[in-house]
Amino acid sequence: MAHEGHLGIVKVKQRCRDLVWWPGINHDIEALVRDCAACLLSGKTGQSAPPPLQPLAWPSRPWEHIQLDICGEIHGHAVPHHQRFLVVVYDLHSKWPEVVPVGTVTAQAIVDILDSLFTRWGLPLTLTTDNGPQLISAEFSSYLSNKGIKHIRTAYYNPQANGGVERFNQTLKNGIRAHLVQGCTFQTALNQTLMHYRARAMKQRFDKAHRVKKSIIQVSDWVRARRPQRCNKMASFWSEPLQVSRQLGPATFMLSNGSRWHASRLRKVPAPQGIRMHTEQTCRPETPPDGPPPPLPPEPQPLRAPQGPEPQAVAVEERPMRARTRPAHLGDYLTSFHS
Structure with missing residues (x-):
């Protein structure tokens, strides 16, 4: 009888709570109203939840x-x-x-x-x-x-x-x-x-407001990536130095660990010390194996200062001592404890 008016889930629950109760009453009322054709046609069953959005794949070229x-x-x-x-x-x-x-x-x-x-x-x-x-x-x-x-x-x-x-x-x-x-x-x-x-004023204003610059990062550069989170408060947002292995887009790069990052989250850094020393040694020209080693340049002779008269010792005078006297207001007191 509580459902005869087809007033919806809330009204049916209010009526039943004043009259009866049993375990799972709310679930049973919701199922009853949801399966009722009259409630559905009168709009008393509510709207179903929408499915997740399905983004369209971005075409690879214009007018595709x-x-x-x-x-x-x-x-x-x-x-x-x-x-x-x-x-x-x-x-x-x-x-x-x-x-x-x-x-x-x-x-x-x-x-x-x-x-x-x-x-x-x-x-x-x-x-x-x-x-x-x-x-x-x-x-x-x-x-x-x-x-x-x-x-x-x-x-x-x-x-x-x-x-x-x-x-x-x-x-x-x-x-x-x-x-x-x-x-x-x-x-x-x-x-x-x-x-x-069509003038794309949004891009023009964005570039001007954010003072954008073309990325200077190139393949084989060493960079640090700024992560959105860190494992603890003492850790840094920046990753360890990684090398750029490939450029995927105008501002997207793949690093040596396989991750893909936008240029806005990358910071160019010098190569690690060990790798830099190895690179310098690799880039040095080697001696040809067939020819003799080039002669070493003569060692430069140290320049000698011109001989002059030896400096004479200068006598150091002692600093004068000031005259120290006993203060007058201590005349009636014994100030020396030495026997």
Whole structure:
């Protein structure tokens, strides 16, 4: 009877606590409400926990994996009717966006846009889209198949799977809205937003604020790596000297122990003493085995100072002694204890 109203887990628990109790009552009530179809349809069972995020593999080169989405319909008196939809193509490697305003978003219109982009940038290997009717049509699928492009469609109602272009859509709409408020036309607002985004001001400001410098570390250099943790308070964050064995990226290096570190956590140090001495000895030129050893240079003769008259001894005079007298105020006292 406590569950007849389908009020949810919390309300059913409150009712049962006033009437009955048995071991495991909370678990039984949760299982009852979770398996109830009426509670599920009325939204009383709560939401299931989301699965862990699955990051996309970073493409090895530009325009290898792109994402496509349709942004719109955009409403407003400043938006022309023939530009109320924005077809957005986003490159996952370089984060470069391409935006084409159109009035209709049929499959043929999207194919024409892709033809223009592919003529300029080349054919990608993979294209990711959502499940819009234009993007799952036979005409669009046949076009991608003829081009040899792998088509990945995201799960239904899961825009996170197409997160790169979806996040750019938010930035695009915010930028256009801000420029329209300032009195710009729609095309000017679109151009200004794309120009500021493509200029990568974030990288410029980051480099200036952090005073970045190109890494001077090279292969075969000796470095110390700064670890994020240390085993005890008396230990150092810096590792023992290690040699750079390989460069994996613009600022990523592999050390002699097999670990990979970013240049921001490495500090160039001199080679250890034993290795430095061995290197110096190895670099010395050896005597050819066939020829005789080169003659040694004559030993330099020590220079003698010119003979002069011997210095005469100088008599040292004694320092004068001051006259010491008994203080007058001690005249009535016996100050000498010697017999």
